Every structure is written in C-alpha cells, then in structure tokens.
Amino acid sequence: MSATLVGTSHGTDDPAGQAAVRALLDGVRAARPGLDVREAFVDVQQPEVGEVLAEAVRDARARAGRPGDADGPVAVVVPLLLSTGYHVRHDIAQAVTSVNGSAAAEPLGPHPLLVDILADRYAAAEAAHGPFGPDDAVVLAAAGSSVHAAATAVEEVTSALAQRLGRPVTPSYGAGAEPRVPDAVAAARAGAPGSARVIVVSYLLAPGYFLDRVLEAGADVVTDPVAGPAGAGKPDPRLVQVVLDRYDAAAGV
Numbered sequence: 001m002s003a004t005l006v007g008t009s010h011g012t013d014d015p016a017g018q019a020a021v022r023a024l025l026d027g028v029r030a031a032r033p034g035l036d037v038r039e040a041f042v043d044v045q046q047p048e049v050g051e052v053l054a055e056a057v058r059d060a061r062a063r064a065g066r067p068g069d070a071d072g073p074v075a076v077v078v079p080l081l082l083s084t085g086y087h088v089r090h091d092i093a094q095a096v097t098s099v100n101g102s103a104a105a106e107p108l109g110p111h112p113l114l115v116d117i118l119a120d121r122y123a124a125a126e127a128a129h130g131p132f133g134p135d136d137a138v139v140l141a142a143a144g145s146s147v148h149a150a151a152t153a154v155e156e157v158t159s160a161l162a163q164r165l166g167r168p169v170t171p172s173y174g175a176g177a178e179p180r181v182p183d184a185v186a187a188a189r190a191g192a193p194g195s196a197r198v199i200v201v202s203y204l205l206a207p208g209y210f211l212d213r214v215l216e217a218g219a220d221v222v223t224d225p226v227a228g229p230a231g232a233g234k235p236d237p238r239l240v241q242v243v244l245d246r247y248d249a250a251a252g253v
Contacts, residue, residue, distance in 0.1 A: 003073050003103075003251045004036040004056040007243065008092060009080035011044030012208035016230035018045070020206035021080060024227060027235035028243050036060070040077070042091040050095035053077060057101045073103035076250045078243055082109040082205060082226065083153040085145030085176070105250035108205075110153045113238040114226065115160045121223040122165060122201055129221045135196040137188035138165065141181045141214045141222075142203040144173025151177045157203060169201070174210040182217040189218070197221060 007025045012018060022039070029037045036059075040052035053075055060074035077096060079088050084107050096104045108114065118140075126132050140161060142154045154171050162169040172184035179187065181200070188198045197220035204211050206227040215222055228236055247253070 002032075002035050002253075004038060004060050004075040005243075005247050006038050006040050006049065006052050006056055006075055006077045007080050008040045008042060008049045008052075008077050009205070010087060010208075011041035012206070013044060014206075014208045014212075017206040017208035017211075020225075020227040020230075020232070020235075023233060024080065024235045024239060024243065027237070027240040031237075031240050032244060042087040048095075049077060049092060050098060053095050053099045053102050057099055061101065072252055073101060073250070075099070075102045076105055076247055077102065078105045078246050078250070079107040080205060080243070081107045082114070082203060083107055083142065083145065083150040085143075085147045085150045089147065103250050105246040107153075108239075108242050108246060109203075110156045110160070111242050111245070112160070113242050114203075115157060115164060117226055117236055117238055118157070118161050118201055118203065118223075119164045121226070122161075122199070125199065125221050125223045132199060133196065134167070135193050137192050137196060137198045138162075138167060138169045138201060139181070139184045139188055139198060139219070140169050140171050140201045140203050141184075141210075141217075142171065142173050143210045144176040144180075146176040154203065161201065172200075174204075174213055181214055185217045185219050199223070202226070 009021045040049040056075040096102045140158045158169050158171040172179050172181045199221045200219040201223050202225045204225045
C-alpha cells in the first residue's frame with residue numbers, strides 16, 4: 001500500500017492561488033492513480049498539516065490493519081514550497097514529529113525541472129513583451145526566508161537559470177533575506193542604460209501575497225509564477241513530476 005501524500009502549501013486568500021494548488025494536486029492524482037492525495041496548509045487556510053497528517057495515518061493503518069510503523073511511513077508530507085524555511089523546519093517538522101508513521105519530503109526546490117519551467121516562463125514573457133535586449137536586466141524573485149539554506153537554494157536556482165538564459169540573473173526576496181525585490185529592481189534599473197527594461201522572473205509557486213508585492217516592485221515585465229498563469233486550469237506536468245519525485249524519495253518508492 002502506498003503512503004498517503006499530504007501536499008502542504010503555505011495557504012493564501014487569493015482564489016487564483018488556491019485554484020493553482022488544487023490543480024497541482026489534481027494533477028498528482030491523475031499522474032498516480034490510486035495514490036491517496038490530501039491537501040493541507042501551514043498558514044492562512046485550513047485544515048492544518050498536523051490535523052490532516054494524523055487523520056491520514058489513522059486511515060492508512062485502518063485500511064491496512066497495521067498498528068505500527070515498522071514498514072516505513074504510511075503518510076508523507078510533501079511541502080508545496082520552493083525552498084526550505086520556517087514552515088518546513090518548524091510547522092511541518094513538528095507535525096511529522098508528533099505523528100508516528102509519517103515522514104516529510106524535501107521542499108520542491110531546487111530541482112532541474114523548476115529551472116526548465118522558469119526558463120519557459122521567461123520565454124513566454126519575451127514572446128509577449130520582447131524581444132529582450134542585451135541591456136535588459138533580469139531579477140529572480142523568491143519568497144525568501146531568514147534560514148540561510150533557503151537563500152543558498154535560491155542562489156543555486158538563480159545560477160542555473162542564468163546559465164540557461166545566457167545572461168546574468170540577480171536573486172531577490174520578498175522577505176527574510178536581502179536584497180528585497182523592490183531594491184533589486186531599483187538597483188538593476190540604476191545600473192542599466194536608460195532604455196533598458198527590468199524583467200522579474202517569479203520564483204513563486206502561485207498567485208498570492210508575494211506575487212502581488214512583486215507586481216508592485218516597479219519592474220517592466222513580471223513572468224507568470226511557477227504554476228503558470230492565473231486560471232491555467234491544468235498543472236504543468238513538470239511541476240507534478242517534481243512533487244512525485246519528492247514523494248518517492250521520502251516514501252522509499
């Protein structure tokens with residue numbers, strides 16, 4: 001019996017962001033028929049991850065008639081977050097510690113498929129607003145965290161994207177680390193010729209608070225988030241694969 005996958009996102013009040021996460025988990029269900037996939041949150045929305053995780057473990061053991069967890073986890077939390085940080089290291093870790101028979105997967109990033117997606121979001125923005133010139137500046141915008149490992153992961157993605165695009169990319173953050181997105185945009189504009197544009201690549205999962213702040217940061221062009229444009233409906237199959245990669249590694253598949 002496969003362990004239950006508990007897809008755990010930050011949570012948002014934005015209906016488009018909520019729809020994007022639901023579509024992602026529906027994509028996981030379609031890609032892995034028979035896998036029990038449940039949704040949970042660490043903030044803003046309900047139900048909380050600890051509640052969903054405990055129920056998933058109870059249900060899995062009841063179905064299997066298995067009282068213990070000697071055969072490995074019966075539920076795996078997959079953080080639908082692009083890097084580590086407080087919610088991964090505190091909220092999710094605490095929930096897993098409290099529920100025997102559960103395990104936590106790594107966050108979604110860094111992952112090569114995410115770089116592929118970011119490059120495609122950049123290409124789509126260039127098709128709509130381009131062509132982008134050699135003097136145009138590119139800034140990657142991540143949510144950010146005070147956890148040093150989160151910035152290291154974002155820098156890894158930034159470096160890989162710069163290599164893919166063949167041009168410099170500057171990392172920036174919505175919170176927790178420096179430079180903040182508006183400061184990075186302002187610095188990029190100050191350092192570029194007068195006619196150059198600033199393009200922000202959104203290293204954010206879906207619409208919500210941080211994307212709104214990025215849109216207000218003064219860039220000329222902002223790409224769609226990783227999950228795609230609002231109302232996309234179907235999830236990017238590469239993002240679905242990243243979720244399943246994380247789940248398989250934690251579940252021992």
